[in-house]
Amino acid sequence: MSLASSHVAIRFHPPSYDIRVENVPIPEIIHPDDAIVKIHFSGLCGSDLHVYRGHEAVDRIHTCGHEFVGHVVKLGSSFSVHSQRLPALYANLKIGDKVVCPFTTSCGECRVCRSGFTCRCIQNKLFGSPALEGAQAQYVRVPNAGGTLFNLSDPETWPLSTPKQVSDSSLLLLADILPTGIFAAIQALSHPKVSPILTATPWPLHDQTFSDTPGLFPKENLPTFAIIGLGPVGVCATISLLDQLGKRQLPSGFRIVAVDPIKSRRNKMRSIYCKVCDPEVRSCEIFEIQSIEEAKETVRTWTSGVGCSAVLEVVGNNSALTLAYELVQPFGTISSVGVHGERPFPLTGGQLYDKNVSFDFGRCPVRSLFPMAFDLLIKRQDIFGGVGDESGLIDRIVGFDEAVEMYAAFDKGEVGKIVFDPWKKT
């Protein structure tokens, strides 16, 4: 298949606040493991703003964006039938396949990838950075395409394929924010310090130290969680936490407080909660959406001052980390998926020791979470599928002609999640 020689892309020009829509050469295969993807939709994400605002000292012009859904138009020689490459990763991807892509590349072959930690692949590159041209464009080159792309057309890779009722724009949420929200929830719920309260078995679990004591986990001692930050990722984390806890059918129920200082975000979360709360589990589910000071008081009251079993930190600054420490119980865990900068850490080793706190930091291994994220995307099309709904996650779908304006409006918090259609004509 032959392509035109140039395409349209949204490009960042250093040092800051300079976004231009430009014609640039269409990316080419430069390594046998590469794929070229024609983009259906690409997203504007909160972390694009780090570069836009000049916070990351980027000194190279590059194409922005790290969320996209599209289809494969070219493949490197590793994907040919004569290739000696690993079959599962490199034999199943074909020209024309519909794909969704994590915000980072992953080879699928290194020690780190094989453990499932794909976002820290030893070759990982972040789309829309000086290291790799981004996806706010008509075409994008995907390095290590076999280990990176999630193939929605291959019935072997994904037996359900893409159900008809799943909207194309919602697939974009699989690239970053939905799996990152799920990641925040999984890290919290799978931590060994949270297991005792979920399983009514005292740590270290195989032991029965106090288990013959009556009232081991009394009804008033409910698993209690806080989510700090109700931007798009925080909303996804909340939906995922409710979903995962709901599936566990805890006999005593659970309690969640979702925290954000911004009223409009709390209102959005309320609209969404009205849809996701399951009448069957709601009877044993206590859910509050509050400001910071309200949440501190709520956790104090709920837990008699002890604190939350786990806190999900979805902001990425020192105020959020400090609040998480304040809300978490002794032997609690903090799942931190916010992108943190180089400022001094706001807690001392002494504070962490004194409360036996656990922390899980870092970015989501999106590639490994795709199947789980896709399940939730299908289940919650009422939230993820719409555009511009009061209880939807995507605010608007726009063409590139609105790119400059949308970056500025998104930077000022005047619009929600923006999706670009790179083929839209005005």
Added chain:
Amino acid sequence: MSLASSHVAIRFHPPSYDIRVENVPIPEIIHPDDAIVKIHFSGLCGSDLHVYRGHEAVDRIHTCGHEFVGHVVKLGSSFSVHSQRLPALYANLKIGDKVVCPFTTSCGECRVCRSGFTCRCIQNKLFGSPALEGAQAQYVRVPNAGGTLFNLSDPETWPLSTPKQVSDSSLLLLADILPTGIFAAIQALSHPKVSPILTATPWPLHDQTFSDTPGLFPKENLPTFAIIGLGPVGVCATISLLDQLGKRQLPSGFRIVAVDPIKSRRNKMRSIYCKVCDPEVRSCEIFEIQSIEEAKETVRTWTSGVGCSAVLEVVGNNSALTLAYELVQPFGTISSVGVHGERPFPLTGGQLYDKNVSFDFGRCPVRSLFPMAFDLLIKRQDIFGGVGDESGLIDRIVGFDEAVEMYAAFDKGEVGKIVFDPWKKT
């Protein structure tokens, strides 16, 4: 039973370096949940030096020490047959029972205790601090005795009772250092980020993202661990890690590097390793004892620069935390049982995000770990049972007449683990 009115105790006088052996009144029952224990042996621990050196700004004269083994001589009214107290905790303890005690008290009834996190009981007190008189004495008062003491005489609580071959002085190691070492190892091995390499199942474990890839966990990709600090707790952590990994019978084996800058500690660890290495598992076990720079190079070579699956930090200062960060792989975990002070944390949120690091901080819930620690104590009497052996953990058993001299020598690193026999006449 009537006791004499005074007993001998080792007392700390503020502000620093002032230890005196004094006659003071024997402690009395002051709460129905109290027990009075007559002490057989009490230990001198590295953390006693924090107070001794004046680092903790203690302004009250108090009896030192938080490790002891002894027998019950008095019980509060909660333990009587007419009491309404919880049977398991308060009915099984009797006058004359032999007991060993964690370094902190625990009620056994609060939300935190019932989850197994006994050292952060909402009523917890540390022995040998201004909050609670210590155990370097002939008698000690134990608050919340039902939830705190581990009863070695009760066949219901502990079916094995104390086997004859277990030395009395070695029981003292159950109060702090042996369970703390086990705690460091358990936190590392039970972390969800370490599970993939131990089970050859990619994270998030229930998923099979890359599992049909041949050579998922190749033989050269061994589970790799580092232990930082080979003082008595570090030695216990190493023994426990070897023991726990040995039991798993990993088909591919594992690698451990144990790190300490002090040569005498490395030599001690070598003598001990000669005893604990199991010929049956040794064939698949790679174990090195090295200085800091050697260990960095070893981990680089072993893992092609990726890093350790988990690092056990058993020191409690910023150099150790920084080294742990350097040695750990992306998506690795750091199990930190060192006692940290109030200095600024040596890592930024950005560094933690960039490597997807997990941390578990804090003190050991000794009460919950007693059964596991007792098992290991019995199994490894060759290490724990002796006194003054090259490969033993206890250096000397002395009377109180040597207390002042022993504190000074221990402070200077001139002696190893010291145990006091409060009844020894010179």
